Amino acid sequence: MPDDSFHVFDTTLRDGAQREGVTLTVADKLAIAGLLDEFGVGFIEGGWPGANPKDTEFFQRASQELDLEHAQLTAFGATRRPGARAADDPQVAALRESGAPVVTLVAKSDIRHVERALRTTGEENLAMIADTVAHLKECGRRVFLDCEHFFDGYRYDPGYALDVVRAAGAAGADAVVLCDTNGGMLPPGVGRTVAEVLEATGVRLGVHAQDDTGCAVANTLAAVDAGATHVQCTANGYGERVGNANLFSVVAALELKYGRRVLPRGRLAEASRVSAAIAELVNIAPATHQPYVGVSAFAHKAGLHASAIKVDPDLYQHTDPALVGNGMRMLVSDMAGRASVELKAEELGVDLGGDRALVGRVVDRVKEMEQAGYSFEAADASLELLLREERGDRPRYFTAESWRAITERRADGASVSEATVKLHVKGERVITTAEGNGPVNALDRALRSAVEGVYTALGGIQLADYKVRILDGGGGTGAVTRILITFGDGRGEWTTVGVGENVIDASWTALEQAITYGLMRQGYPAP
């Protein structure tokens, strides 16, 4: 367990939930808190008890349902109102009653905000801070003070901003967090300010960086360089407006680049899994290009990169992907060279036996097909079938003599599709017809009923996704389309690609390959 000398403070459930489009249920919040605790953060800010019934309920349920191993649950709220006593303030009471052992108070530190937004005096604001911090400390809470708009306030009136830090420190705050609330700072300014505040006050400092300049992670690290020992972040960088410092990037940088252990041993390797699981709960598709944890973070496309990676992966990777629970992937496209194909074949478990001519043929075919509109980057199953075809062992469980699909639109508005396929399956000529809610569905059904009498495991293979992409919009309704079809069998998923001017024809290509690949996965030998 990392000691108290450095705090990794997560605010996904509070600031992360301020992102447009995010609405978390209490159950989502509890599940995310569980994941963050598993990951090993020190503090989980759960929300603002008293601000809405959901956050109040979260703290009630968290105390009964969460068994946190590493993290301390933290309640967020404002300092008392002007002209009152912290002990009598209903919002402060909600913080006490949340049962959270840690409270983060938000306070104004820019005198312009004090006078114009809070509509009180600088002196009263300092009293609100000191009174509220001292009261919660007396109640046995650990207290952090978030200084809203600190960097802007410090630039405008450094003396007042420093008074805020000193007032909180003197009242017993366990850390004072300098917030770049508007997110407009750049790393040199953050570093300089943190160093000056530390020098002037001697108070333990933290940082909370919004990402409006795209520098939240860099600003957080600049603050650490300057002496901050408490970093506030959110999973996948979710947060108000464009977001916050990304927890996974900050923690990976601290552990892997700074050599500073900030998580319990071994937890960094869970980063990719935890990132994806939280994205699922938040209902936002995982950001594929996210540093460290995105599926593309270690995906290599350029042929020159692949040829060096073949010698040593470190030549084109800044760190070992396994350290953050990620993996290296090769992408084969029209930018591929021999090395890309060799490494990809290895990844797919297809032995090319060092056959240079075979590798060369695959490279040429991929380039030609990509020129025609194919894309193998997301269609590993099609690529594997192509590799096997060139190697001479692509299974042909069935061959199509012909197929047709029609769609009938009826006077009552209903439409129904019908497909007929004529196939050769293990030497038998089979003709089947099926209906479907669209032509691709009808073709899928007809193909299945033709094949599944022989290959019975086909029933366990189901369509998971179907994507259409228009490649040359200028072609209007005659445009070339690319179809990506994903099937799954409960153990995994695979994707195939088809291209053509006729969308149904392109779909057939992808469908035929997807079923072939699925049967190959089921272990059927080539007939």
Ligand SMILES: CC(=O)SCCNC(=O)CCNC(=O)[C@H](O)C(C)(C)COP(=O)(O)OP(=O)(O)OC[C@H]1O[C@@H](n2cnc3c(N)ncnc32)[C@H](O)[C@@H]1OP(=O)(O)O
């Ligand atoms: C920078 C940040 O992201 S901080 C986190 C912000 N998060 C949120 O605002 C989400 C939750 N907020 C809410 O549900 C509501 O805003 C509440 C319940 C907190 C307050 O609601 P209301 O009482 O209706 O007030 P409203 O939201 O209009 O205004 C906020 C009030 O808090 C006061 N206030 C703002 N900052 C502080 C502070 N640091 N200390 C004390 N009071 C403050 C404002 O002056 C204003 O007071 P007023 O009602 O006398 O004008």
Ligand SMILES: CC(=O)C(=O)O
């Ligand atoms: C506290 C906070 O979220 C901010 O200042 O941005």
